Amino acid sequence: MTDLIRSPRMAGDLVRKARKARGWSQTELASRMNVRQATVSKLEAGEPATRMEVFFDALTALQLELVVSKRGSGADFASFF
Amino acid sequence: MTDLIRSPRMAGDLVRKARKARGWSQTELASRMNVRQATVSKLEAGEPATRMEVFFDALTALQLELVVSKRGSGADFASFF
DNA sequence: TTGAAATATACGCATTATCGTATATATCCA
């Protein structure tokens, strides 16, 4: 398992996994992001039209960041969740 | 310089840098993403309300992907552009 | 199994992206 993201769907899965790893409910994460629980729900569902801002606010709340990598570089980073 | 992303603004900068590294115009990238040149322009400008889908379509066209990292993990990957 | 907590949806509203089509600017090279 790697924490590699290539689509809104994968982004949603990652957010959900990280949120649960912290024992937070969607409501808890939503309040830290200053958005509604419903917004977190859609983000995690991988809604493609989600605003980038929402995604990055989630990463910030979860203390995560993204590193760009060449696709297929084989750089398989193991999950830290 | 690291290719680390924490916001729509940084995402836009990254896309622009990667696009230029390939010698593509916004129009060229846009056609590969099936969006308008104006959409690429806004994405690169860091418009926070840009759809996540647009961002990921750009990464795909640019053959890039994202790796999640703990913020401040000091994992400073050098830019490959 | 039951009941609470968590998550998915819903409705009206305001806002804004993106589209299609165009054009004003800005950038860069011959």
Add this chain to the structure above:
DNA sequence: TGGATATATACGATAATGCGTATATTTCAA
């Protein structure tokens, strides 16, 4: 410096977000 290429903006139309407020549903533990 002139011209071509590239990028930023514009306008009306359409569509979908996220908000506030609520409520179905699903999940899970006592």
